[in-house]
Amino acid sequence: MTPPAPLGPFGRASFQLVLLRRMADFQPELADEARRRLGASLAEQREANKRWQAMVRSPRSRGALALYRSVLGPPESACARTIGDLECEALLWPLPLWPDLRFEVLAAPDGAVWNEWLVRAPGARGPVLRSPEDLTPWSATVDEVAAAFAPVRPMEGTAPTRWRLAFTAQGRPYVAEFTYGLLQRVSAGGGP
Secondary structure, three states: OOOOOOOOOOOHHHHHHHHHHHHOOOOHHHHHHHHHHOOOOHHHHHHHHHHHHHHHHOOOOOOHHHHHHHHHOOOOEEEEEEEOOEEEEEEEEEOOOOOOEEEEEEEOOOOOEEEEEEEEOOOOOOOOOOOHHHOOOOOOEHHHHHHHOOOOEEEOOOOOOEEEEEEEEOOEEEEEEEEOOEEEEEEEOOOO
16 A cells, blocks of 8 residues: 655645544545545545644644644634633634634633634624524534524533534424534434
8 A cells, every 4th residue: 555645734734634534423425525625535634634643642742722823824813702701812713625614712811722613704604594404514513503593402522522412493302413613413302
């Protein structure tokens, strides 16, 4: 087997391959199509994920926020945000695969990363979510589903990059599952 060609510097394209690798657990066809749009092979995707994991786990790592800045460059925007009684900084980066979304990192004053996920870009129009049938894969973010189907109950995800929301619609229970904040699937009856 021929080893994959070197990918060059780890940047936005490689980072998107890492996101797609996790999303492929739920939506392999969508992730494969997006990977091809990036012009990457499966071997290149595996190599990008391997490099990302090595950077994240490196004992010489400068921390998650510094890693995001080195990989994604300067954020498109950064602003102070208050969540409950916690002060943090919200940093947003565009990713070409999802032009209407931004990769958001919420960082503590000391630089610790509290959350990282995809959110709707400021000024971008979100989906119209009236019923569970409107919840198609990759159509909505955690915040959008939470607002459309309030009240929701956050549930523990099945991995660090996953979130789940339980809600009731049309008198039936549902669970929406997300990877990096992007909707992957909805299950009726309280989940899989």
